[in-house]
Amino acid sequence: MLRFTLPILPLALAVALVVWSDRPAPRADFVFVTRGDITELDPHRASWLQDFRAIALLFEGLTANDPFDPDFRPVPAAAESWTISPDGRTYTFRLRAGARWSNGEPVTARHWVDSFRRAMLPDTGCEYVNLYQLIDGSREFYAFREAQLKTFVAREGYAFPLRAARALWDEAATKFDELVGVRALGEHELEIRLYRPTPYFLDILAYEAFAPVYTPLTDLYLRPDPATGRMNPESGWTKPGRLVCNGPFTLASWRFKREMRFERSASYWNRDRVRVSSIATPTIEDPNAQVLAFRSGAVDYLTDVGPDYKSELIRDKRAFRAEHAGPAAAARAEGLSEPDVDRALPPDPRKTIHTFPTFGTYFLNFNCSARLGDGRDNPFADARVRRAFALAVDKARITDQLRRLGEPAAGSVVPPGSIAGYAPPGGLGRDVERARALLAEAGYPGGRNFITVEILFNKEGGHDVIAQSVAKDWRETLGVSVQLVQKEIKVVRTLLRTNNFIVSRGSWYGDYADPTTFLDAHRTGDGNNDRRYSDPGFDALMDRAERETEPGARLELLRRAESILVERDLPVLPLFHYVSVAMFDPDRFRGITSHPRQKQKLYLVDRRDDGLGPDEPWRDRPALEPPDAPGPIPRHERDRP
Amino acid sequence: MSLVRRLLMVPVILLVIYTLTLTLAWAVPGSPMEHEGRRPPPEVQRALERQYNLDSFGSFYRSYLLNATGLAYLRDRWNGTLADEELRARDRGQAPPERPVFDLGPSLQYEDWRVNEILASSFPVSAAVGLTSIVIALAIGLSAGVIGAARPGSWADGLSLTVALAGISLPSFVIGAALLMLPGALGIPAVGGWGTLSGLLLPAFTLSLAPAAYIARLTRMGMLEAMDSDYVRTARAKGCSERRVLLGHALKNAFLPVLSYLGPASAMAMTGSFVVEKVFSVPGLGQHFVNAVLNKDLFLIIAVVMIYSTMLILLNLAVDALYRWADPRTA
Numbered sequence: 009m010l011r012f013t014l015p016i017l018p019l020a021l022a023v024a025l026v027v028w029s030d031r032p033a034p035r036a037d038f039v040f041v042t043r044g045d046i047t048e049l050d051p052h053r054a055s056w057l058q059d060f061r062a063i064a065l066l067f068e069g070l071t072a073n074d075p076f077d078p079d080f081r082p083v084p085a086a087a088e089s090w091t092i093s094p095d096g097r098t099y100t101f102r103l104r105a106g107a108r109w110s111n112g113e114p115v116t117a118r119h120w121v122d123s124f125r126r127a128m129l130p131d132t133g134c135e136y137v138n139l140y141q142l143i144d145g146s147r148e149f150y151a152f153r154e155a156q157l158k159t160f161v162a163r164e165g166y167a168f169p170l171r172a173a174r175a176l177w178d179e180a181a182t183k184f185d186e187l188v189g190v191r192a193l194g195e196h197e198l199e200i201r202l203y204r205p206t207p208y209f210l211d212i213l214a215y216e217a218f219a220p221v222y223t224p225l226t227d228l229y230l231r232p233d234p235a236t237g238r239m240n241p242e243s244g245w246t247k248p249g250r251l252v253c254n255g256p257f258t259l260a261s262w263r264f265k266r267e268m269r270f271e272r273s274a275s276y277w278n279r280d281r282v283r284v285s286s287i288a289t290p291t292i293e294d295p296n297a298q299v300l301a302f303r304s305g306a307v308d309y310l311t312d313v314g315p316d317y318k319s320e321l322i323r324d325k326r327a328f329r330a331e332h333a334g335p336a337a338a339a340r341a342e343g344l345s346e347p348d349v350d351r352a353l354p355p356d357p358r359k360t361i362h363t364f365p366t367f368g369t370y371f372l373n374f375n376c377s378a379r380l381g382d383g384r385d386n387p388f389a390d391a392r393v394r395r396a397f398a399l400a401v402d403k404a405r406i407t408d409q410l411r412r413l414g415e416p417a418a419g420s421v422v423p424p425g426s427i428a429g430y431a432p433p434g435g436l437g438r439d440v441e442r443a444r445a446l447l448a449e450a451g452y453p454g455g456r457n458f459i460t461v462e463i464l465f466n467k468e469g470g471h472d473v474i475a476q477s478v479a480k481d482w483r484e485t486l487g488v489s490v491q492l493v494q495k496e497i498k499v500v501r502t503l504l505r506t507n508n509f510i511v512s513r514g515s516w517y518g519d520y521a522d523p524t525t526f527l528d529a530h531r532t533g534d535g536n537n538d539r540r541y542s543d544p545g546f547d548a549l550m551d552r553a554e555r556e557t558e559p560g561a562r563l564e565l566l567r568r569a570e571s572i573l574v575e576r577d578l579p580v581l582p583l584f585h586y587v588s589v590a591m592f593d594p595d596r597f598r599g600i601t602s603h604p605r606q607k608q609k610l611y612l613v614d615r616r617d618d619g620l621g622p623d624e625p626w627r628d629r630p631a632l633e634p635p636d637a638p639g640p641i642p643r644h645e646r647d648r649p
Numbered sequence: 650m651s652l653v654r655r656l657l658m659v660p661v662i663l664l665v666i667y668t669l670t671l672t673l674a675w676a677v678p679g680s681p682m683e684h685e686g687r688r689p690p691p692e693v694q695r696a697l698e699r700q701y702n703l704d705s706f707g708s709f710y711r712s713y714l715l716n717a718t719g720l721a722y723l724r725d726r727w728n729g730t731l732a733d734e735e736l737r738a739r740d741r742g743q744a745p746p747e748r749p750v751f752d753l754g755p756s757l758q759y760e761d762w763r764v765n766e767i768l769a770s771s772f773p774v775s776a777a778v779g780l781t782s783i784v785i786a787l788a789i790g791l792s793a794g795v796i797g798a799a800r801p802g803s804w805a806d807g808l809s810l811t812v813a814l815a816g817i818s819l820p821s822f823v824i825g826a827a828l829l830m831l832p833g834a835l836g837i838p839a840v841g842g843w844g845t846l847s848g849l850l851l852p853a854f855t856l857s858l859a860p861a862a863y864i865a866r867l868t869r870m871g872m873l874e875a876m877d878s879d880y881v882r883t884a885r886a887k888g889c890s891e892r893r894v895l896l897g898h899a900l901k902n903a904f905l906p907v908l909s910y911l912g913p914a915s916a917m918a919m920t921g922s923f924v925v926e927k928v929f930s931v932p933g934l935g936q937h938f939v940n941a942v943l944n945k946d947l948f949l950i951i952a953v954v955m956i957y958s959t960m961l962i963l964l965n966l967a968v969d970a971l972y973r974w975a976d977p978r979t980a
Binding site (some may be wrong): 011013016019022023026027028030031032045047048049050054055056063130131133134135137138139150154168224225229233235236238241242243245246247262263265266291292293294297444466496497498499502505510515516517519535536 | 677678680683684685686687688689690691692693696697699700708729734737738741743744745746747755758759761762763765766770771773774777780781784842843844845846848849867872909927928930933943944945
């Protein structure tokens with residue numbers, strides 16, 4: 009018998025070792041679960057919402073939005089103060105003298121310059137490089153580097169191509185200081201010059217893509233490509249033990265498809281404001297398992313509740329609110345946010361689900377080009393046709409009967425109430441008669457001779473039922489034939505890019521506090537203008553807004569531009585504004601914002617009754633409050649220098 | 650063909666598989682760099698594609714081969730590039746970037762992870778679950794087969810046939826979900842996830858049922874055939890106990906077909922299952938077989954296909970080697 013069991017033994021040991029190495033870790037103070045995996049921690053290369061949420065824990069920008077300010081205003085963060093020149097183009101930032109990287113080194117203005125340079129280099133592949141290009145000379149620098157690389161490729165036969173690539177890179181670094189309006193005026197003084205005044209620039213700086221990276225580390229992960237001369241950025245530096253950051257938390261562990269863990273940074277200048285000492289985010293893929301984990305207490309915050317029964321949970325929450333209508337109304341009258349209204353009501357399991365408005369809109373794209381991809385004439389090139397199709401759609405059916413999440417039907421692309429001082433136009437409602445008349449006017453009475461309309465959408469996410477509902481409206485009111493075309497998301501994107509669609513589903517989330525974050529994608533030739541919409545009047549208004557320095561007049565110009573989009577030309581048909589459906593117990597946790605911008609700053613999260621910071625009154629508190637008596641410092645931090 | 654010659658053929662087979670996989674994956678419509686949401690400026694898109702050699706099949710084919718086989722590493726060692734890198738890192742007081750000898754490239758979907766890291770973290774998990782499931786399958790399958798063959802047509806034989814049928818026809822997500830709900834239904838606290846004993850045994854048991862059924866049928870058939878043969882009659886005539894006849898003589902021969910089935914079955918089990926990993930939240934390799942293709946994550950697609958092919962080839966070789974030892978007639 010021994011003959012058979014002997015070879016099994018080492019195998020059994022190996023199996024036991026594999027399982028043991030993944031034994032459950034002790035619970036963190038705050039555990040959250042996002043919809044998708046966090047895939048990228050490099051602020052200059054990330055593009056997903058969940059990535060930026062983690063980046064916000066690790067890195068701190070010059071400014072940060074205060075999620076508990078009704079206007080989501082940017083407040084001082086890594087910069088303690090700033091001055092803006094009278095022409096609105098030059099910003100001078102005073103950096104915090106006490107700010108440190110997680111390796112203990114002070115954060116200096118030079119670090120900021122180097123980090124900005126990294127983001128602006130074409131080699132880095134920063135998806136938000138066009139926002140960086142608001143800075144004077146940034147475009148020229150990008151073009152300079154591209155030209156440099158072109159000559160590298162043209163001139164073949166370097167004896168030492170790697171050395172040549174590095175030499176070019178050093179040359180580009182020198183050129184940066186010459187060309188670009190980012191300068192270190194002193195150890196802690198940073199000047200940024202813009203090429204045009206940008207009233208929302210402080211908000212852009214609060215965007216996580218503008219967080220600083222520690223270039224002495226990231227430069228080591230540049231790998232010169234002997235064929236192209238590019239310095240390709242590699243990702244190994246974002247792992248625990250290597251990552252150097254300047255934010256409220258440090259990366260304690262990151263185990264692929266298992267868990268990511270953050271610990272309160274001992275070197276963060278404002279560490280007393282941080283009220284949880286550890287945050288974890290495990291990978292739980294199944295949406296139902298996520299809710300079960302929340303209910304069992306293993307998870308404290310679900311950023312996106314997935315299962316279909318979420319609409320029932322929301323209905324229960326409404327019933328709960330109705331039972332306490334009086335106190336809820338009183339709390340609201342006090343100006344409290346929705347989570348704070350919940351806190352004013354008695355404890356109840358039904359109040360753990362929350363629907364918050366977001367900075368995102370669901371819409372349909374109409375192809376506006378004169379010809380379709382297959383060469384046919386495109387009837388949707390006529391704005392009257394697009395308006396007719398828009399007027400025929402019953403948006404309320406989609407929001408009330410299909411989605412059932414309390415999402416508001418959308419008239420505009422910019423969600424109302426998301427940008428301070430901007431009231432988007434009302435858009436078009438449903439008007440069947442006018443729709444028919446418009447289609448007849450365009451030459452298709454009763455939908456005769458109209459092409460078969462194809463609605464293109466991707467498989468995931470329940471787009472099929474929305475497309476069916478829209479198709480029904482179009483068939484019944486306009487008499488056209490409609491086909492649904494379902495493809496993989498990557499195929500959908502390619503079809504959009506190559507103009508091979510008629511109507512498609514689309515959505516957009518804004519990045520910064522200005523209507524242009526939604527409207528720019530409709531400019532002639534914009535890279536995100538899938539619709540190939542082009543209107544000189546719209547472009548002219550956008551250009552005028554760019555030059556306008558008076559904020560009120562500027563927003564009015566943008567409102568007029570948006571009105572062209574959603575009331576006259578309809579290259580997009582907004583259907584509804586997304587809500588985010590989250591789960592957390594407001595009586596146990598605070599610091600999760602209900603503002604439509606929905607940029608969660610989880611370093612502001614506070615757990616009740618954990619002895620860290622005062623708990624009364626149990627309300628959300630602004631990001632920069634006057635410092636109170638610091639709470640006891642957790643043991644593991646006390647021993648550090 | 651001798652084993653040595655077959656071993657020498659392995660790299661050639663792998664090269665053919667690599668070429669086929671890359672050609673097919675390359676032909677899948679949609680760009681790996683396209684995803685939902687904002688589109689980066691076109692020049693950034695181009696820069697990203699160039700960084701990963703996605704702009705040309707030829708350069709991708711070549712560079713992947715150089716990196717994965719370790720030739721690129723040797724070249725960089727040889728010409729001092731790596732020494733340079735280490736020196737630069739030391740100057741700044743940092744650890745130099747890790748440069749694996751066999752570099753399977755970055756993941757396009759999990760952008761901060763290299764494929765090497767992904768495999769290192771998920772392959773052992775799948776292998777552990779798979780090995781356990783094969784052991785369970787052998788235990789269930791062999792005993793059911795022997796019991797069935799000992800008394801063909803009896804209720805025990807009927808039961809083992811029923812279990813085998815159920816094991817083959819019930820999909821793993823049904824069995825898995827039922828197993829997950831069982832503790833709740835019995836009032837026992839819910840089972841732990843991956844990293845606990847039940848986190849290993851439940852998915853392993855779910856995975857084991859189909860091969861167990863197959864093994865049971867193979868064993869039963871082989872046993873029945875052997876029971877009719879001369880050497881079994883001789884053994885009985887010698888006065889061997891029935892137990893010794895069954896386990897010592899008949900099973901030994903009946904096991905041979907099971908052995909040849911074990912090669913592909915272990916390769917399959919040890920590379921994970923998409924469904925079982927999803928149901929039990931196991932961070933294994935199986936999910937990447939599906940997700941990598943959906944995301945057109947070229948580097949990961951190639952890696953998982955290569956892992957599976959390598960396992961299949963090596964385990965089949967191992968089975969053949971074992972065969973020679975178990976059945977001297979084939980040597």
